[in-house]
Amino acid sequence: MLDEGFRLDKWGYEIKTYSGSCLAAINSYNHQVISYGRDRSVILEAPKHDPCCVLGNILAAHYLCSRDPSLAPPLIEAAKSNLENASLYERSVFQAVNCLILPNRDDDLALELHSQLLRDFPKDLASLKRAQVLCFYMARPDLSLELVQKVLPANKEENYIYGMLAFPLLELGLYDDAEKAAKKGFEINSSDTWTQHALCHVYQYHCHFKEAVQFMEQCSSSWITLSSFMYTHNWWHVAVCYLEGHSSMERVRKVYDLHIWKELERSDAMPGEVYLNAAALLLRIYLRGAIDVFDDRLKILADRLTDKRFWHLEWHLDVLTLWVLACTGELSKAEDLLDGLKSRLSKMSNKKKGLMQRAMQLAEALFVYGKGDSKGALDLLEPEFDAVNYKIIGASDEQVDVFNELWIILLLNNGQSKRAIEAIEKQLKKRKGVVSLWHLLERGYKMNGRKDDAIRVGERARTLGTAHFNS
Structure with a gap:
């Protein structure tokens, strides 16, 4: 009673x-x-x-x-x-x-x-x-x-609980357990976006890019009521699958235009949440050397991110914004943002400051890289860099993985092919189906004078490049 x-x-x-x-x-x-x-x-x-x-x-x-x-x-x-x-x-x-x-x-x-x-x-x-x-x-x-x-x-038969179980399992590298949890959640409610999202992570990790795209596109009719972040983040996953599976860049651009940037046209959109996923995708495209396919989209994003209302919402967005602004010549704005991050760091407790120190290093490295200084960016990062140690910016394994790619490219740009090869091989042990890693390995072998190995992995890259979305 x-x-x-x-x-x-x-x-x-x-x-x-x-x-x-x-x-x-x-x-x-x-x-x-x-x-x-x-x-x-x-x-x-x-x-x-x-x-x-x-x-x-x-x-x-x-x-x-x-x-x-x-x-x-x-x-x-x-x-x-x-x-x-x-x-x-x-x-x-x-x-x-x-x-x-x-x-x-x-x-x-x-x-x-x-x-x-x-x-x-x-x-x-x-x-x-x-x-x-x-x-x-x-x-x-x-x-x-x-x-x-x-x-x-x-809560064993409750809606949403298994998506909540699956995500930390993913982040701990327990992919089989995460898949089981997500599939159980999907059986209870196939419209639960967090279980959909978890299953997409599993497919991506195993490099089943076509399967991931088909699954997410089938689920996409249930996304119209999602927050700006979740809606555009789901489509970000689709775009990244196309990118990592070496599909056409036009497909990636179409996802960006129709499902990420277009979200801003909705009257109740939260722009900062959209910009996070837009910037995260454009950085990957830039690292693949394909930013020209996106015409002036990076500059358009930079113009939006000069607005200080979108600063200090999230460390992840700030880190990406520093690269966007520096890369497009908005250096004074980027410096203002960087100074703001340093000020925030100085006001934290000693414990929090220690935890966020890596986030600050990554922010500075992205700023310097955006200015075109590969050596300076490399010097700012740890000698044994691993992006998984930078999740404190508020990002998942999949989201921080782009910084591993950046690290490898910085090593190659600075003539450190042996270290780059070691870093690439470490990544390939986890995800052998990512086409760009094989192209980077080919470049590393060429720089290291290993011509036969370069030919071998180059052929592997080209074969894999047609396997994911042309089969």
Whole structure:
């Protein structure tokens, strides 16, 4: 029997509210969070319907912190002032979310509070998603996996849980387990984009590029309601599959134009989320020497990224923006952005500063490379560079892999063919079907005077180049 004034949310937990409309907004928002929906702003309706609802206020504040932070404090105060009347569940969510949105937050404490929340309320998948996103930006997929494994017994047949299980498994290199989890999630709900996305990662890792493209294109009819990031990120995966499978550059350009850049035409698009995927794709194309096929698209993106509103949203975007701006001659803007990153770094706690030092090195290297200084960029990176150690920028294995390619090209450009060959062979042990790696190996062998080996791998590259999408 519920106490007067309490209602049950979609997870079955008590919320203090007199308003059914407030509860509906909270439930809708939680669904948007776990499904990567584009209508997360629905949470702003909750405090309008019930200004005293703790959960409605704190979730609305969390939403606004990444949109318009100046509007968040009154909502936080409203939540605080009503805590004594709230349920235990609401107080737990408040503590966890409030810690998450503090300036210079303590990531470890925020994660611990979410862990406690999920221990007591394991069916709250929106809080699990928040915690996993935090783990992602901490580059700690191991902790993300622990969280989802703890709540799995309470959610075994639930929608969305298996996509949440699959992703940290991917990031830990456990691809067979990730595939099993994603396929189970896909069986429960074939429209769950996070399971679709996880399966695409598996196909890409195994270099089944044609299979990945066919699968994602079949799923794409379910993407129209996704957030700008998730919609364009799914299409980014399709474009990267075409690129890595050595399909025509025109196909890649078509995906960019029709499914990434075109997202900006939608009235509710989030431009920064689109620019992240656009810049990530254009860097790969640039490294393949095919940027001319894209005409002035890089310059158009650079013009958008001179707008400081899109700076410091995410480290990953900032790193890519530095390259975009420097590469297109916007040096003063790039220097301003770099100075801003250095300032942010200086204000961090010593622990956080130590963790983000690599991110800063990568940012400087991309800036210098964008200016055309290959030697300077190489000098800024670690002697035994491995992009997997740079996921702290807020990027997956697949997203940071482009920096391994950059590292190899920098070695070759600076005459260090032996080190480049070692780096390429390391990558090929994991993914033998990536055509560009064989072309880079051919170049390395030629530079190293290994003519017969160069001929052999050159033939392998050409054979592989027609195998993925012409079979």
